[in-house]
Amino acid sequence: MRYAGYLIYSMMMLTTATWAEYKGWTFSSVNQVKNVPKTVRDNPGAYRSHYAFYPRYVGGK
Amino acid sequence: MSSPLVAPPVAKAKAMYCPNCGGPVEFRGFGHALTVVCPQCLSVLDASSPLLKIVQDAQDAASRRTPQIPLGTRGKFAGAAWEMIGFQTRGVEEDGVTYEWEEYLLFNPYKGSRYLTCYQGHWNFVTPVESLPERRAVGGRPAVFFEGNLYRHFSGAMARTVFVLGEFPWRVKVADEVQADDFVHPPSVLSSETTSDEVTWSKGEYTAGADIWKAFALPGSAPRPQGVYLNQPSPFAGKVSGSWGLFLLMEFALIVIAIGFGILSRNETVLDEHYKYSTADRGEPSFVTKPFEITGRTANAELIIHTNLINNWAYFNLALINETTGDAFDFGREVSYYTGVDSDGSWTEGGQSSTATIPHVAPGRYYLRVEPEMEGSVEPPVTPATAVPAGTPSATPSAAAQRRPPPVKVNTVYYEIILKHDVPGYGWFWLAALLLLIPPIFSTIRSAAFEGRRWSTSDYPPTRGG
Numbered sequence: 001m002r003y004a005g006y007l008i009y010s011m012m013m014l015t016t017a018t019w020a021e022y023k024g025w026t027f028s029s030v031n032q033v034k035n036v037p038k039t040v041r042d043n044p045g046a047y048r049s050h051y052a053f054y055p056r057y058v059g060g061k
Numbered sequence: 062m063s064s065p066l067v068a069p070p071v072a073k074a075k076a077m078y079c080p081n082c083g084g085p086v087e088f089r090g091f092g093h094a095l096t097v098v099c100p101q102c103l104s105v106l107d108a109s110s111p112l113l114k115i116v117q118d119a120q121d122a123a124s125r126r127t128p129q130i131p132l133g134t135r136g137k138f139a140g141a142a143w144e145m146i147g148f149q150t151r152g153v154e155e156d157g158v159t160y161e162w163e164e165y166l167l168f169n170p171y172k173g174s175r176y177l178t179c180y181q182g183h184w185n186f187v188t189p190v191e192s193l194p195e196r197r198a199v200g201g202r203p204a205v206f207f208e209g210n211l212y213r214h215f216s217g218a219m220a221r222t223v224f225v226l227g228e229f230p231w232r233v234k235v236a237d238e239v240q241a242d243d244f245v246h247p248p249s250v251l252s253s254e255t256t257s258d259e260v261t262w263s264k265g266e267y268t269a270g271a272d273i274w275k276a277f278a279l280p281g282s283a284p285r286p287q288g289v290y291l292n293q294p295s296p297f298a299g300k301v302s303g304s305w306g307l308f309l310l311m312e313f314a315l316i317v318i319a320i321g322f323g324i325l326s327r328n329e330t331v332l333d334e335h336y337k338y339s340t341a342d343r344g345e346p347s348f349v350t351k352p353f354e355i356t357g358r359t360a361n362a363e364l365i366i367h368t369n370l371i372n373n374w375a376y377f378n379l380a381l382i383n384e385t386t387g388d389a390f391d392f393g394r395e396v397s398y399y400t401g402v403d404s405d406g407s408w409t410e411g412g413q414s415s416t417a418t419i420p421h422v423a424p425g426r427y428y429l430r431v432e433p434e435m436e437g438s439v440e441p442p443v444t445p446a447t448a449v450p451a452g453t454p455s456a457t458p459s460a461a462a463q464r465r466p467p468p469v470k471v472n473t474v475y476y477e478i479i480l481k482h483d484v485p486g487y488g489w490f491w492l493a494a495l496l497l498l499i500p501p502i503f504s505t506i507r508s509a510a511f512e513g514r515r516w517s518t519s520d521y522p523p524t525r526g527g
Contacts, residue, residue: 003300003303003304003307005500006304006307006500006501007307009500010307010308010311010497013311013493013496013497014311014314014315014318014493016489016493017315017318017489017490017492017493018318018489020489021319021322021485021486021487021489021490022322022360023359023360023420023421024359024360024361024362024420024421024422024483024486025361025420025421025489026361026418026419026420026486026488027488028392028417028418028419028420030390030391030392030417030418030419030420031390031391031392032388032389032390032391033380033388033389033390033391034387034388034389035387035388036380036382036387036388036389037387038384038387040349040382040430041349041384041428044345044347044348044349044430044432045345045347047347047380047430
């Protein structure tokens with residue numbers, strides 16, 4: 001078939017996009033953490049976020 | 062007793078002798094020849110006379126060209142048997158450079174004459190045209206209409222005969238000149254040759270050299286074509302429009318799927334709370350929300366933070382924690398919004414809201430850990446509103462939302478956190494839509510480059526930016 005390559009490529013794009021949307025994949029930077037202790041519920045300060053030490057923007061023009 | 066086998070008669074060349082050198086001159090054209098060239102001394106002879114009168118003295122030996130298809134070679138091509146009986150090279154001169162091509166005269170006693178032309182490995186099978194093409198102009202350029210197709214003028218020049226060999230059913234000699242014009246409609250070319258007496262038209266069809274080698278059983282293989290020839294069929298012909306058609310079809314399918322996702326996604330709000338944070342508050346700034354239930358299928362979640370920040374920033378460390386399994390999605394979002402007026406006018410930077418998308422959130426019971434941060438101030442003024450402990454949902458969310466922002470240095474932020482599950486996100490569809498563009502764009506560029514190379518040798522070379 002004349003456009004077999006493009007057709008296969010297109011179907012792959014469609015399938016991947018549909019699957020990614022269905023599974024809720026994102027480009028966001030989100031860390032998955034396992035076994036967060038239940039004590040966090042009572043003592044939120046005991047949990048340290050992975051992002052707690054990132055530099056903050058304090059800009060403005 | 063069987064009768065003796067009788068072989069079919071084989072046409073043989075008639076031989077005469079050159080009046081210049083006395084060498085034998087063969088005739089293969091069944092008396093159609095008007096011009097014949099002595100293969101020894103290269104004198105051009107008048108074949109209409111039994112005495113073979115010399116029309117042109119012997120050609121310079123240095124001008125001798127060797128035909129790729131030897132004289133007398135027979136082969137079957139285009140549905141008929143042909144014998145190569147005449148060969149000539151002609152050329153045009155441009156900017157002091159002579160561009161030569163070869164012409165092979167093929168003869169069949171029932172079909173008449175046809176031609177094969179060759180230029181730098183590009184071959185054409187040429188047939189004389191009986192009807193006159195209709196002259197037209199397209200975009201200010203000459204064109205002709207013939208057999209339902211438009212042929213665009215490619216080039217025109219004085220073509221000069223450089224070398225002749227064999228026999229020809231017309232009068233020909235070295236240094237003959239005609240005005241030659243080519244009109245193209247790949248893989249066809251219409252050529253006109255204009256002299257003071259007449260205009261003759263012929264139609265050529267681009268032919269692979271390998272087919273000619275096979276038809277005439279030539280030794281070796283056909284020389285590799287160089288460059289792009291004027292009527293060489295584009296390998297991308299039809300592919301460009303076809304790929305764009307397929308692209309539109311796939312984009313339509315993508316839109317349908319995206320709309321389907323938009324309809325079927327639950328887009329359920331599982332948390333919507335208002336909070337306040339002030340650097341004046343003492344104690345631990347982090348807190349957890351009340352638990353909430355996420356139901357349905359495993360899907361993304363979207364967390365939206367609306368703030369009342371002006372000329373300030375706040376950072377939120379966030380963790381969406383599954384109360385049962387202890388699995389968490391840990392992420393952070395900065396919200397900053399600055400505005401002002403300077404010599405250029407008013408300006409803004411950033412925004413008062415931020416959104417985070419959390420992938421692959423399974424159903425379950427969750428809570429959110431929130432840890433807001435702001436630039437610390439020494440002694441922020443305490444207002445009745447800031448007296449509310451950190452993480453305490455605002456008693457009157459609508460009132461809080463409408464509250465005007467405090468002065469910049471107070472470093473207090475009122476914010477709303479909304480968490481939605483199974484949110485229709487179209488990012489992947491946008492990405493797919495862009496990726497689908499690559500093949501047709503690539504195909505279009507390659508096709509345009511091929512046509513650019515074709516027309517670069519024409520009288521109408523493409524110009525940059527035009």
